[in-house]
Amino acid sequence: TWLTCEETEDRAGTNGYTKDHGFIFEVDPVDPHRTGAVPLTAMGRFQHEAIAVDPRRGVVYETEDAFERPFGLFYRFLPEKPLGGRGSLRAGGRLQAMRVPGVPDLSSIQETGASFDRVEWVDVPDPLADGTPIRFQDFGRGGITHAQKLEGCYWGGRSVYFVSSFAHSDEGSAADHYGQIWRYDPERRRLTLVIVFGPDTDVQLPGESPDNICLAPSGGLMVCEDGNGAQHVFGVTRRGEVYAMARGAQNIGTEEEPEWGEFAGVTFSPDGGTMYVNCYTPGTTFAVTGPWRR
Template sequence: MTFSRRKFFAVAGATAAGTLAISPLEGLLAKKAFGQIGTGYGPLLPDPNGLLDLPEGFQYRILARTNDIMADGNPVPGAHDGMAAFEGPGNTTILICNHELSNNSATQVIVPNRYDPICRGGTTTLVIGPNRKLIKQFASLGGTIRNCAGGPTPWGSWISCEEDVSVPGSGRTQFHGYNFEVPASATEPVTPVPLIAMGRFNHEAVAVDPKTGYVYETEDRGDSLFYRFIPNVPGKLAEGGRLQALRIIGRNGVNTTTGFTVGQKWDVDWVDILNPNPTSDTVRVEGRSLGAARFNRGEGIWYDGKGAFYFVATSGGPVNGGQVWRYIPGEEKIDLFVESQSRNELDMPDNLVVAPFGDLILCEDGSGEQFLRGVTPQGELYNFARNALNTSELCGACFSPNGLTMFVNIQTPGIIFAIWGPWKSRR
């Protein structure tokens, strides 16, 4: 899809007073409601290197590729996925990157202190200079499986999530399906500690409420739940806590894939998960028996810095093209913020980030061409980047602490980009 053929999709309005549903057939309504329709950052320009198409004025630098040799002497593993950036010493940026590697993957994260000897997933940490050039990269977590996404914490660490619920056997020595914490300050591989109380399930991503220390968690399954973890000691997740699942009041056990109107707010409460660490994959089954709401493949989640959390249901909506939900903990309400009405307008968003300038940036993981899609607070969809190399997903979008650089991956063959340009020029 070229930018000139961009479309609009259903999205909640930016104010609590009213909402609008915008579809490809309602451009005139959108123009009347929002004024002159903008064009994001303009059309995407073909990349002469055939890697990443961007708008005029934006540029990128490749930071690392699969099989580059890292500072620890080992090759960069593949299957890049979720990431987050942290402020480092000496005006550096610390970037922690997941590697969604299975036990039969061609590459692996090599560390001496593996969680499970046979397992190939984990994280690498990159130290990036103020000139956006790589200073060093090293493995920081190993012996896990399918580290898909995760999330940054306010206390300066990355929570890496296993999207796998394997049990001991066939060479595996550990149970899987846990979260692991990697401090941004780590200069060598961390000792892997499973955060058992946060639940054993197909984890995807997390986001932390800086006001309470509560951690919100998504689950990548067709019948997934939306969870929160209340730690016994905020900021010390390994010390245990309580796991809960979200319930929509008056809609016990509802499947949210269809039947919800964009912008309509629903009151919610939470049900306690009494067995967060079962030997079989039954956390969501217990939650559903208590009336928890079902979401169609919960994936990316991000805190907007203003009191709301946005999270993706990758296969939600009438065409299974994706939804973005918004949860507001201060009000204990949830609403459907974005819903794809056509795979041409939005094709299965996965990771997401709330940009410093207020837009959502959605990483697509559908079929065919893969885009980074922007969503303005006024409800406009625009293309920000296109994978010009292949049809592998774009993933891990995040911003540097100063908001000037976006980092993103092409998952296969595994390339990490730094992107910068006139962020304030969105029209």
């Protein structure tokens, strides 16, 4: 099965909704009616963006793309029945949010390679956000760590990678950047900034506003852009070098004022021979053959 996320936290009675929104749902790709539209409420009600699953422990990591300050949190969900198969997430579990001691806002970290040990995970007081959105809730004296535009999330190797697409101080972030990619190693409880694109980044070149990500067969990352200017799929090597893989050529604007649709959903076939990636508008899926392990 796969998990799909609602990127809204609107309540019943607003915008024509008859039910609360902001949940994760499990979908059977062969027979969607088998699982039904049952919200996995224990996994939290907020503006979900992406999830990644630790295949050895069954822990689910979640990003929150909150549009307003205080910005979103990075979560983990500890299932009651880890790796229990289809429907097991309905049994519930514990939702926790990441606290990096001394770092209330990830945007303040601007040095590639910066690393933080002893990352803490704090139980979410009210996962259903019945009275207060989770990011506003009281996490105790140590507070909690926020970040603007938390988006892509992917498990690779022994770590989970997640993205902050950008941060703007004039919108409430502690500092400016055009994208951060983070890696969290659960065994070491270590958070590392893999790469940061500074505020002077040229938006016409590959390497800004990262969104969806995945681990490439070569061991580096493959990244979809969702920003201003040209739209790329670009790679990040293990040494932190950025290289262009593709540039969007489908103009959804005008000849005088061109606009390019964002790339999304990059992934590789199980044998590592084909990369699949979507263009959001116009809806297009591309298949790109390798060799990808070089």
